[in-house]
Amino acid sequence: MNGIPTSHQPLPVRISSAAADLETIGPLLSGAQDAVGDVPALLELAKAAAAAAPKPGDGRTAFLWEILASVTAVDVAAGRALEPHLDAVAILAQAGDDAARHGRDCPDPDNADFEGTWGVFAAEAPGLRLEAKESADGWILQGSKPWCSLAAQLDHAVLTAHLETGGRAAFAVDLHAHGVGFANPAWTSRGLREIPSGTVHFETVPAVPLGGPGWYYQRPGFAWGGMGVAACWLGGAVAVARSFADSLRHAADGGREPDQIALAHLGEIDRTLAALTAYLAGTAARIDAGELSDRGAWQEALRVRGSVAAAVERVQTLVSQNLGPAPLAFDERYGKRMADLALYIRQHHAMRDDAQLGALALAESNPW
Template sequence: MNGTPASHHVIPARISPVRISSSAAELDAIRPLLSEAQAAIGDVPALLDLAKTVAATAPKPGEGRTAFLWEILASVAAVDVAAGRVLEPHLDAAAILAQAAGLAADEGRDCPDFAGIHFDGAWGVFAAEAPGLRLEAKETGGCFELRGAKPWCSLAAHLDHAVLTAHVGDSGRAAFAVDLHADGVSFSDPAWTSRGLREIPSGTVHFDGVQAVPLGGSGWYFQRPGFAWGGMGVAACWLGGGVAVARSFAASLQKAADGGREPDQIALAHLGEIDRTLTALTGYLARTAARIDAGELSDGGAWREALRVRGGVATAVERIQALVSQNLGPAPLAFDEAYGKRMADLALYIRQHHAMRDDAQLGTLLLAGNTPW
């Protein structure tokens, strides 16, 4: 180890909000939520109840307080990465439903289907695909029915509703709202063996003639700027996990120094690098949130920015994990439950980022337009 105490336990990350741009007074409003999240760690029903409570007052992206929304997500993930993983899709579903309703209003449609959607219960968002599995939506008598299977449906058996994507003939994929308690919905055993996010298994859900409410049209789900905004909200959760790792590292170094063991130059250099990284990240997210709220990222440029944000956060957080792990050595991974859980949860969660494939997509978009530099 490099200047850190030879202890089996890492000092816990302090329970405090993650600041992106809000004032101290605004962030104080998050503190009771963080205490509740800490008390609910590992308790999925309690975390889902907490998500429902948060959704009642949390801002939606693009409505003027996007940075504060990301601070909520980051702060909860800093308490427990899995708690952030539960909260994020529920808030994303609320935003998607609001955006779909707004689209219908802009088009002058009464949209009676929306009258049947009540944002109560716990919601998920399922948009992943997998080889050999396909979910199709077919229009029958003016209604849509879902048939097939949807993979990677996190906590599906614990949820009440979901926003999901399904193939609509040859027109691509469209989004739908569906009742997960409806007849014709069944859940495969996830066979979840992961050491990360152990309380959040992701399995396959099967649909056999299940009615669903269309949200937007074919392609709308992926083309709307809210898709990019939601992707950046996921990155805010990754950031929160990285902040928690960094806080516990700094606290361990301080405890060692207080005990007479000053950290060496390598440990200090790593702490300095982590500080530079997090300061740059939070500053970038603050500017990006302000641009979203100003209407500057409401077109095709939103996804380019999301790729930058997600790639920058994922790379930085993985670097922070590597630096802290090198300094603290194997002991906390082997003996400290909170530290080991955080590292495993974060490692799996970040794999929602597709690394170089996402960078290749960003490069393609840049060649098709103007580079900002």
């Protein structure tokens, strides 16, 4: 372990909730710690968490993000398994609310037919296309969907598919249905090794529509879910920062006081994380107050995701420069966390997302 101590009791990541509220997620964090590397156990944990976790926009968005950040701080892969399940449950609820307003039938997330573990598959890739066609018996999926994490181990998925009339729509699908095939992913990644992403093939597979054409991307929940992913990234950065602070304390206990560079870097990390948690606290409060309930929510999501992703990379750089190669070579938990987190934040598209944000800033009045 390179002499770096590890905490036996996982600690929550606080954004704005009271200490008493954060204490309630202690069993979840202990469960995540016990389930590291055990994907079936992590998925069972996700189902249990969904029963107690609030949905975004329901008044406790900060607490939802604290759950995501705290689990990811225990183990990045655990957060990566939890987040899509909670997101899918939220999407189903949002689709149900939308259907109720427009008099349509949508799946009930509490219905037994939709129990189990869920993924969210909305990525696209060159040469692969999933199409949805309406037939006399309902909607049918035909084609292939890339980047489907843990698909073979899940029960259901919310996914997007192309429509014959143009555009895309969201659907709920049973991954055990006849006609669903899983390509063996050539997953050589050193990060998130237990969360492989591969291609799923659909051959005339029935699906349930959610919302309508374009609804998946137009709903404010799309932006809220994107910020939930950023909360996971934040949790990973907090874990890296904690390991760094622990290593400095451990060295000081052994008579080696940190030098000015180490202290300066720890100070930068401290103010960076303090600023991020304050930003997320304010953003969550705005979501709950209904201020981010229109399409403008995506602009805020781009700010949140870009700010957190940049901070994660900065924290990783500072810590790795200070600790050197030893923990990467000899500390399994540290090395796993750094590799997992480096892959996870690549869901952010860096300058391409900033370009999208810049286009929005150019077209609208700015808050600054």
